Amino acid sequence: MLIIAILAVPLAMTLVAAAFAWRAWIGWASAASSATFLGLGIWLSVRTLSAPQWALHHSLRADSLSAFMVVVIGTVSLLATLFTPRTMRQEISSGVTTARYARHYVVLMQVFITCMLVAVLTANLGVLWVSIEATTIATTFLVSHRRTDGAFEASWKYVILCSVGIALAFLGTVLIYYAQLHASGSAHSASLDWTSVMSLAPHLDPNVTRLAFALLVVGYGTKVGLVPMHSWLPDAHSQAPAPVSALMSGVLLSVAFYALLRFRAVAEAALGPAFPRALLLVVGIASLLLATLMLIAQRDLKRMLAYSSIEHMGLLALGAAVASPLAIAAVLLHVLGHGITKSVLFLSSGEIYSLEGTTEMDKISGLLARRPTLAGIFGFAVLSLVALPPFSLFVSELTMARAEVDAGLWWVVVISLVCLSVIFAALASHTRTMLMGAGAESVAPTSSPASITVPLIGALVACVALGAFSWPLQSLLLHAAQVVIP
Amino acid sequence: MTSTYIATLELAAGAVLLSAVMTLWRRGVRSIVSMLSLQGVALAAVAMVLGRHEHENALLVTGVLVLVVKGLVVPTLLRRVSRLDPRSRESRPLVNVPASLVFAAALIVLAYVVGTRITALSPTSATHLAPLGLATVLVGYFMLVTRRRAVSKIVGLILVDNGIALVTFLLTSGVPLIVELGSSLDVLLVVVVLQFLMVSMRRHSDTDRLTEMKALHD
Numbered sequence: 001m002l003i004i005a006i007l008a009v010p011l012a013m014t015l016v017a018a019a020f021a022w023r024a025w026i027g028w029a030s031a032a033s034s035a036t037f038l039g040l041g042i043w044l045s046v047r048t049l050s051a052p053q054w055a056l057h058h059s060l061r062a063d064s065l066s067a068f069m070v071v072v073i074g075t076v077s078l079l080a081t082l083f084t085p086r087t088m089r090q091e092i093s094s095g096v097t098t099a100r101y102a103r104h105y106v107v108l109m110q111v112f113i114t115c116m117l118v119a120v121l122t123a124n125l126g127v128l129w130v131s132i133e134a135t136t137i138a139t140t141f142l143v144s145h146r147r148t149d150g151a152f153e154a155s156w157k158y159v160i161l162c163s164v165g166i167a168l169a170f171l172g173t174v175l176i177y178y179a180q181l182h183a184s185g186s187a188h189s190a191s192l193d194w195t196s197v198m199s200l201a202p203h204l205d206p207n208v209t210r211l212a213f214a215l216l217v218v219g220y221g222t223k224v225g226l227v228p229m230h231s232w233l234p235d236a237h238s239q240a241p242a243p244v245s246a247l248m249s250g251v252l253l254s255v256a257f258y259a260l261l262r263f264r265a266v267a268e269a270a271l272g273p274a275f276p277r278a279l280l281l282v283v284g285i286a287s288l289l290l291a292t293l294m295l296i297a298q299r300d301l302k303r304m305l306a307y308s309s310i311e312h313m314g315l316l317a318l319g320a321a322v323a324s325p326l327a328i329a330a331v332l333l334h335v336l337g338h339g340i341t342k343s344v345l346f347l348s349s350g351e352i353y354s355l356e357g358t359t360e361m362d363k364i365s366g367l368l369a370r371r372p373t374l375a376g377i378f379g380f381a382v383l384s385l386v387a388l389p390p391f392s393l394f395v396s397e398l399t400m401a402r403a404e405v406d407a408g409l410w411w412v413v414v415i416s417l418v419c420l421s422v423i424f425a426a427l428a429s430h431t432r433t434m435l436m437g438a439g440a441e442s443v444a445p446t447s448s449p450a451s452i453t454v455p456l457i458g459a460l461v462a463c464v465a466l467g468a469f470s471w472p473l474q475s476l477l478l479h480a481a482q483v484v485i486p
Numbered sequence: 487m488t489s490t491y492i493a494t495l496e497l498a499a500g501a502v503l504l505s506a507v508m509t510l511w512r513r514g515v516r517s518i519v520s521m522l523s524l525q526g527v528a529l530a531a532v533a534m535v536l537g538r539h540e541h542e543n544a545l546l547v548t549g550v551l552v553l554v555v556k557g558l559v560v561p562t563l564l565r566r567v568s569r570l571d572p573r574s575r576e577s578r579p580l581v582n583v584p585a586s587l588v589f590a591a592a593l594i595v596l597a598y599v600v601g602t603r604i605t606a607l608s609p610t611s612a613t614h615l616a617p618l619g620l621a622t623v624l625v626g627y628f629m630l631v632t633r634r635r636a637v638s639k640i641v642g643l644i645l646v647d648n649g650i651a652l653v654t655f656l657l658t659s660g661v662p663l664i665v666e667l668g669s670s671l672d673v674l675l676v677v678v679v680l681q682f683l684m685v686s687m688r689r690h691s692d693t694d695r696l697t698e699m700k701a702l703h704d
Contacts (some may be wrong), residue, residue: 120581124665126661131668133672134675144686165642167623167646171623207603207607
């Protein structure tokens with residue numbers, strides 16, 4: 001019942017947004033809808049601590065991992081939808097968009113959010129694929145929302161690359177199903193259903209499973225933004241409106257990563273830990289190195305944030321490679337911390353863009369003198385992003401490093417530390433020129449409206465709270481980690 | 487009965503790969519789209535023949551769905567786009583046509599090398615044909631990488647998808663119906679999205695420049 005309610009809320013909001021012409025209240029209603037299913041998600045998390053929940057004849061299923069992902073989706077959508085009225089008002093008044101496209105935008109946002117919720121709440125690994133693919137369709141239009149050449153190019157690249165990538169994931173899913181059919185011996189007990197896949201997983205044919213998992217890593221890895229199929233990500237994230245970038249970077253990547261976590265468990269049960277670990281280490285380290293190189297000389301603010309997402313997804317892959325309960329719990333905490341931090345950064349960079357008319361970092365300077373609150377939020381969010389204490393990313397990265405050392409992967413820790421230090425220096429110097437810098441003496445400081453600063457500051461406080469007291473989440477995180485450890 | 491079943495299955499699965507290779511050979515969009523249409527029909531035939539042989543009604547339903555979506559709707563959509571775009575003929579692929587055909591042959595060999603490992607798990611007359619599907623997937627990727635025009639890229643994407651569908655039918659007699667429905671719908675939507683993008687891009691500026699993806703970079 002609870003699961004159905006969680007899906008019904010954004011679905012109802014989609015219908016409302018489709019039925020009425022764009023007004024500011026629709027934007028606020030969509031924020032209220034996000035807040036509602038976030039609340040229901042927290043309730044669901046509590047319920048799943050005792051047992052997994054089912055709905056609709058066992059086609060929907062929520063264990064602690066799903067419930068945690070609902071909370072992540074809810075938190076980031078709440079932030080993103082709170083900015084919808086403002087973003088639309090600015091875009092309509094500056095002639096970037098019209099009321100008609102504002103309506104499309106709100107509807108597509110809700111479809112996008114609903115698809116992500118279905119992805120984490122379905123019991124079936126095939127439906128998981130369908131809903132992740134459906135997010136591609138909704139977000140393509142959101143990326144091209146501004147209808148500029150750059151936006152069309154970005155969405156073209158996005159839809160081609162992601163469709164191709166995710167086709168591989170479908171082939172991988174089909175091969176798992178084939179192995180499952182063979183292991184069960186009859187067509188009726190095989191159904192791609194999570195519980196039945198996991199119960200048969202130790203008997204899956206190793207050759208087929210190996211190929212399937214490799215296809216799944218490359219396929220879902222495309223949506224996660226992992227090397228080698230990452231090249232859509234900086235374009236799409238830099239061209240989309242800020243709330244869309246926040247949602248894509250903050251949760252869509254993690255939802256695709258959630259699929260990888262599930263299939264990793266299947267692969268580990270069938271093949272033992274060595275093969276999935278090797279594969280995840282390779283893509284994780286490659287992504288980390290690529291992001292480091294691209295961040296050093298980055299000139300565009302939103303592309304910088306996009307490459308930082310590739311970096312963090314690489315870190316998640318390394319954590320998942322270790323796959324001890326501690327490592328997976330840290331990965332999940334990292335997903336939440338990164339989701340919140342990255343949304344704050346994308347949303348405030350949207351504000352910076354509307355203020356400065358550019359996202360080229362060379363052309364932005366002295367922000368701290370002109371917009372002290374906004375610049376302060378941005379600065380602290382960058383500190384959170386580079387994982388300084390007391391923010392939660394510090395805790396999760398430290399825990400992942402500890403889990404990696406425990407697993408004997410100290411060389412992974414060394415490589416990550418080197419990359420993270422370089423990234424720290426790069427981000428610090430880029431941010432410093434934007435926030436400090438000369439050229440703004442004559443302008444009196446103006447304050448940003450509370451409607452944007454309050455949610456952003458609240459989100460940063462949440463990151464600190466998560467870092468300082470992860471105890472409310474600890475049992476949920478460890479419980480969720482157990483789901484994907486066979 | 488059994489020999490007719492095997493012969494029909496082989497013929498239909500072979501037609502899927504053959505039409506994929508033909509799309510590499512032809513340059514005019516109209517003939518490429520006819521090949522895709524043929525491929526959709528062949529794919530539907532595979533699903534129906536298998537469904538009849540194994541008395542699986544879900545597979546028969548899937549076959550009808552594939553026939554409508556891949557044999558009819560998708561080619562019609564593509565034909566409409568090519569009418570809008572007079573320059574959609576593939577005039578300068580990165581790899582020329584004879585070389586493409588040689589590559590295609592190599593890809594088919596590769597598909598057999600990989601495929602036999604998979605089919606070893608349950609050798610039946612249907613699973614033996616699965617490498618044909620893998621080869622179609624690889625040919626589709628090759629098309630995506632080496633062709634420049636927007637329409638050709640969409641065709642490559644559809645080839646990849648049809649190849650995966652063929653593998654699915656042959657190995658597993660189809661995934662659960664809900665998954666099959668969802669994935670067919672997704673593919674249809676992707677084609678619609680790509681069409682929309684092509685049309686809007688043409689309204690704004692030079693499509694080819696955009697689809698060659700040169701403007702956004704670091």
